[in-house]
Amino acid sequence: MTKILVIGGGSAGIMTAARLRNELTPEEAEITIVEPSDYHIYQPAFTLVVFGVESPEKIKRPIEEVIPQGCSLVKDELASLNTDENYIETKSGQRLDYDYLILATGARPVLDDIVGLEENLGKNGIHDFYTFEGALRLREAIEKFEGGNFVVVQPPMPFKCPGAPIKMALMADDYFRRKGIRDKVNITVTSTLASVFTREPYKSKFDQIFAERGLNAVPKFNPGIIDVERKVIKAWEGTEVPYDIAVVIPPNEGQTVYEDSDIADASNFIRADKHLLVSDSHDNIYPVGDASGIPASKTASGAKKQAEVITFNLIAKIKGEETAASYSGLVSCPILTGFGKAIFAEFDYEQSLSPAQESSSSWTFMTQGMMPIYWDYMLTGKI
Numbered sequence: 465m466t467k468i469l470v471i472g473g474g475s476a477g478i479m480t481a482a483r484l485r486n487e488l489t490p491e492e493a494e495i496t497i498v499e500p501s502d503y504h505i506y507q508p509a510f511t512l513v514v515f516g517v518e519s520p521e522k523i524k525r526p527i528e529e530v531i532p533q534g535c536s537l538v539k540d541e542l543a544s545l546n547t548d549e550n551y552i553e554t555k556s557g558q559r560l561d562y563d564y565l566i567l568a569t570g571a572r573p574v575l576d577d578i579v580g581l582e583e584n585l586g587k588n589g590i591h592d593f594y595t596f597e598g599a600l601r602l603r604e605a606i607e608k609f610e611g612g613n614f615v616v617v618q619p620p621m622p623f624k625c626p627g628a629p630i631k632m633a634l635m636a637d638d639y640f641r642r643k644g645i646r647d648k649v650n651i652t653v654t655s656t657l658a659s660v661f662t663r664e665p666y667k668s669k670f671d672q673i674f675a676e677r678g679l680n681a682v683p684k685f686n687p688g689i690i691d692v693e694r695k696v697i698k699a700w701e702g703t704e705v706p707y708d709i710a711v712v713i714p715p716n717e718g719q720t721v722y723e724d725s726d727i728a729d730a731s732n733f734i735r736a737d738k739h740l741l742v743s744d745s746h747d748n749i750y751p752v753g754d755a756s757g758i759p760a761s762k763t764a765s766g767a768k769k770q771a772e773v774i775t776f777n778l779i780a781k782i783k784g785e786e787t788a789a790s791y792s793g794l795v796s797c798p799i800l801t802g803f804g805k806a807i808f809a810e811f812d813y814e815q816s817l818s819p820a821q822e823s824s825s826s827w828t829f830m831t832q833g834m835m836p837i838y839w840d841y842m843l844t845g846k847i
Contacts, residue, residue, distance in 0.1 A: 466493040466782055469552065469562035470535075471542050473499025473527055475507075475843070476753025476767035477568030482532040482845030483775040490534055493782070497531060498554065500541040504530045504843075506835055508764060510599040511628060511800065515635050517831055520600060530843050542569065542721050547746050564748045564778060567734055569721075571624050571754040571762060573714035578619075580690035581712060588692040589709050593632060594624070605709055606639065611648030612708030614640075617687050617697055619715040620656045622733075624754050624762040627797040627809065629653060629713055630660055630670060637677050638802035651678075652705055654685035654697070666809045669820035673801060687712065716762075718755055733757030738813070739790040741774050750774045759793070760813070766795040768842055775845075798830045806830050 466488075470481045481497055488495075505524040512518035531537045540554035551561045573594065575582035584590040585598075591605055592598040616633045618626075633653045640646040653660050653674075660681050661670045674681055688700035690712070696704045697712070718732030727743050728734050734751035735744045738758040743749035751757070752774055753767035760766050770791055777787035793813030800806045806826035810818035841847045 465491065467561060467563045468493050468495045468566065468778075469560055469564070470495065470497045470566040470568060471552065472566075472568030472570060472753075472755070473497050473501060473504060473531070473537070474568060474570050474753065475764045476570070476755070476771065477566065478504065478530050478532070478843050479768055479845060480566050480568060480750075480752050480771040480774055481535050482843060483771050484778065485532045485534050486845045487775060487779050488782075495532075495535045496538060496560065497535055498538045498540055498542060498552075498560065499527055500539060500555075501527055503527060505596055506838055507594075508625070508798075508830075508838075509835060510593050510596070511631050511635060512831060513599045514593050514603045514606065514632070515639055515803075516603065517803075518835075520596070523835070524596065525839070530839075532844065542719070544721065545725060547725065547727060547749065550748070562748075564750070564782075565746075566774070567749065567751045567755050568753050568767075569719045569755045571622075571716040572719055572732075574717050575714050577715040578687050578690060578712065580692060581714060584690060584692055585712075589695065589707060590690060590692070591709060591711050592713065593711060594628075594713060602711065606636070609640075609645075609649075609709060611645055613650045613652065613695075613706045615651075615697060615705055615707040615710045616653045617685075617705075617710060617712040618653070618655045618660075619713050620686060622762055623713060623716040625797075626761055627661070627763075627799045629711075631800045632711055633679055634673065634677075634799075634801045635803070637679060642803070650680070652680040652682060654682040654687065654699075654705060656684065656686050658683050661809075663809065663811055663816055665816060665820040666807070669807065716754075718757070729757050731757075738793065740777060740787065741770055741791055742777070750778065758791075760791075761795045761797065763795045763797060764838070764842075765797070766793075769794050771845075798826060798834070800827065800830065803827075 503524040509523040543555045545552040591602040689698040722728035754762040773789040773791045776789035797809040
C-alpha cells in the first residue's frame with residue numbers, strides 16, 4: 465500500500481488530500497493528514513468579517529469536520545523531516561513514514577521584519593486582518609473610528625492573497641462614505657512595487673478607481689519601522705506615512721522547520737518545478753499552496769488548481785504511467801471594490817484572462833456563493 469502523508473490541514477492540504485482520496489481506494493493508498501489546529505477557517509472571508517458582511521461563526525469549522533472521509537488525522541505539528549529515509553517526526557515525537565509527501569504548511573508571518581510590529585500588533589492603532597483574531601480586532605477599531613489617517617501597508621512579495629490589501633482599502637473607502645465620515649478620513653495604500661497592482665489591465669483600473677475615490681498610493685515603500693510615539697510608518701528608504709489606524713500585512717516566509725533541509729529557498733518556501741509542482745530535489749515531495757516557492761500568487765484558487773495537477777501526476781506516478789498534467793500559474797483573485805461591487809482578476813504565468821470590470825454579480829458570488837462552494841465542493845475535491 466502506498467503511504468501518502470499530507471502536512472497541513474489548510475485549504476491546500478485538504479483539497480489535495482480529498483482529490484487523492486476520491487481517486488485512490490483505501491487498498492491502494494493510506495492518506496494521513498498532520499495538522500495541529502482545532503479549526504479550519506475560510507480565510508477569504510476575513511475582509512467580510514471586518515466590515516460586518518459575514519459573521520465570524522460561519523467562517524470556521526472543527527478540523528475533524530473537513531478531513532476527507534477515509535483519511536486519517538494526526539493532531540500534531542511537523543518538527544523535522546528526513547527526506548533521504550522518507551519519514552517525518554512530529555512535535556510529540558511520532559515518526560510517520562511516507563512514500564509521497566505533500567507539503568501544505570502555508571506561509572508564516574514574520575512580524576520582526578518590521579521594527580515595532582510584533583509588540584504593537586492589536587494595539588496603538590496597529591492591526592492586521594490575516595488572522596481570525598486580527599479581523600475581529602480590526603472590525604472593532606473601524607467601528608469606533610471617527611476620522612484620521614487610515615493606512616494599508618503591504619510587505620514585499622510574495623505574501624498570501626496579494627489582492628486583499630487593495631480590497632481592504634476600497635471597502636474601507638465605501639464603509640466610511642456610508643458612515644458619513646469619508647471627508648474626515650485620509651486613505652493610503654503602500655506597496656513595495658511600482659504600483660498597488662502590477663498586472664494589466666487591472667493596474668490601470670485600480671489606478672483609475674484610486675484617483676476617482678481619492679485614495680492615495682505610495683509605491684516603492686518597503687516598510688521598516690513603526691513609530692507609535694510619532695504615529696508614522698517609516699520605510700527603509702526613509703519615506704514616512706502618518707497613521708491613526710495602520711493595517712499592516714507582515715512579510716511572509718515559509719516555515720522555519722525547513723531551514724536545515726535541502727528542499728527550500730532562502731525564505732523557506734519549498735523549491736519546485738513551476739509547472740509539474742514537484743520538488744526540484746526529491747521526486748516524491750510535492751509542495752502545494754502558500755508553502756510552495758513557485759512564482760504564482762498565493763491564493764486558494766491557485767491551491768485548488770495545483771491540487772488538481774498534483775493529484776493527476778501523483779496517481780500517474782503511483783500507477784507507473786506518464787505524468788502529463790501541467791500548472792499554468794492560473795489564479796482567480798476576487799477583489800471587492802465596495803459594497804455591492806467586485807472585480808475578478810484572473811491570470812496565469814503568461815497573461816491576464818479576465819476583463820478589469822466591476823460588477824454586482826461578482827460581489828454576489830463572492831459574498832453569497834463562494835463560501836458554500838468552498839465548504840461543500842472545493843474542500844471535498846468535487847470541483
